[in-house]
Amino acid sequence: MxxxxxxxxxxxxxxxxxxxxxxxxxxxxxxxxxxxxxxxxxxxxxxxxxxRAFTLVELLIVLLLMGIVYGIAFNTVLGKTSKEKGEEGVSLATIDRVFKESPAYKSKRIDLFCSDRMKCYLSVEGNVTTTFDLMQPVVAYRLNPDETLQIVDYPHIRLGREEFSPAYILSCRKNGLFVPAILRSVDTWYYLHPFLGMKTFSDSVSMVSFIRRSDYLPDKAGYAQ
Structure with a gap:
């Protein structure tokens, strides 16, 4: 057969x-x-x-899986970038670096709003571009004409979906000059100089003396009212 x-x-x-x-x-x-x-x-x-070719259902499943993987990877990279930013030494002493590294530096007004929960928002002309944590308790002060220091009480603000009363606000004008600001964290004093950036002092007396010698009193720059 x-x-x-x-x-x-x-x-x-x-x-x-x-x-x-x-x-x-x-x-x-x-x-x-x-x-x-x-x-x-x-x-x-x-x-x-x-x-035989792939069916439409099989192609849709592949696209769905690719979207899920991309979403997980994207969120992981963003989270890691934000975490690294906080771990790379962004502190109050070097906070002016955040402004200078912004693409809008010397072209647009940049403001940094930090809440009492130590969450900071970098805003370019009202639009938040960066957020990060600055793990330092900070109190903002103003220097009065009689050289006494007074705590600044900022009004309640809204940034996107967030509403809070800022612990302090730092600003940089379009020309690249900082708006003078006085801050204190624990026993260290900080003065944001218009040209020199953030300066640190061990006590308020030496800080006020430096401000007076540099001839950039906050009241002359329109900071103290």
Whole structure:
């Protein structure tokens, strides 16, 4: 019995013996022996193989999985960037660096609003561009004309979805000059100089003396009212 299947020949012999090379050795053939032609790509008698394109459902599933992976990676990178920014040494002593690294520096007004929860928002002409944590408790002061220091009480503000009363506000004008500001964190005093950036002092007396010598009293710059 001989049957042709997918370019191959299926030979089945029941009880038949075959003699090879004229010798007496005999061999019993399997009833399911398959002989493939040289041009047969796949000749299994039990499997039919064919090429087909992806279905619309399969493509949608792939796109959905790619979107999920991209979202996870994007959030991870953002979180890591924000965390690294806080870990790279952004402190009150070097806070002026945040302004100078902004693309809007010397072209637009930049304001930094920091809440009493130590969350800071960098705003360029009213639009928040960066947020980060500055883990230092800070109190803002103003220098009165009689050289006494007074705590600044800022009004309640709204930035996007956030509403809070700022612990302190630092600003940089379009020309790159800082608005003078006086801050205190624990026992250290800070003075944001219009040209020199943030300066640190161990006590308020030395700070006021520096301000007076530098001839940039906050009241002359319009800070103290």
């Amino acid at each position: 001989r049957t042709t299947l997918m370019g191959g020949v299926l030979e089945a012999e029941n009880g038949k013996r075959k003699t090879e090379n004229g010798k007496g050795s005999k061999e019993r053939l399997s009833p399911f022996t398959v002989h493939c032609s040289p041009f047969t790509v796949h000749c299994s008698p039990f499997t039919v193989r064919r090429n």
